[in-house]
Amino acid sequence: MSEQWIEACGVEEVEVEDVMRFDYGDRTFAIYRTDRGDWFASDGFCTHQNVHLADGLVIGTQIECPKHNGRFDIPSGAAKRRPACVDLQTYSVKVAEGKVYILV
Numbered sequence: 583m584s585e586q587w588i589e590a591c592g593v594e595e596v597e598v599e600d601v602m603r604f605d606y607g608d609r610t611f612a613i614y615r616t617d618r619g620d621w622f623a624s625d626g627f628c629t630h631q632n633v634h635l636a637d638g639l640v641i642g643t644q645i646e647c648p649k650h651n652g653r654f655d656i657p658s659g660a661a662k663r664r665p666a667c668v669d670l671q672t673y674s675v676k677v678a679e680g681k682v683y684i685l686v
């Protein structure tokens with residue numbers, strides 16, 4: 583299936599240094615706004631166990647999983663703190679006219 587831009591949310595729905603869950607079809611994503619106001623997206627579940635990262639904590643440019651406090655680098659998806667050791671899949675994000683889109 584080819585990639586397409588999907589509208590995920592409005593910019594006002596995610597605070598700076600916060601994360602939001604976005605469900606699309608049978609998939610779940612996490613939409614991030616870092617401490618610098620930059621937007622990113624990744625798969626919505628932690629790679630350690632199936633826990634929603636949107637319930638976690640954005641700390642600067644990292645997301646901390648709510649279950650075992652594993653951490654990932656938000657821009658790259660790289661696992662940064664155990665027990666998370668498998669990188670997250672990330673997705674391109676664009677913002678246009680107050681809406682946030684992800685490329686899936």
Ligand code: FES
Pocket residue numbers: 628629630631632633647648649650651652653664665666
């Ligand atoms: S479920 Fe995320 S670190 Fe364990």
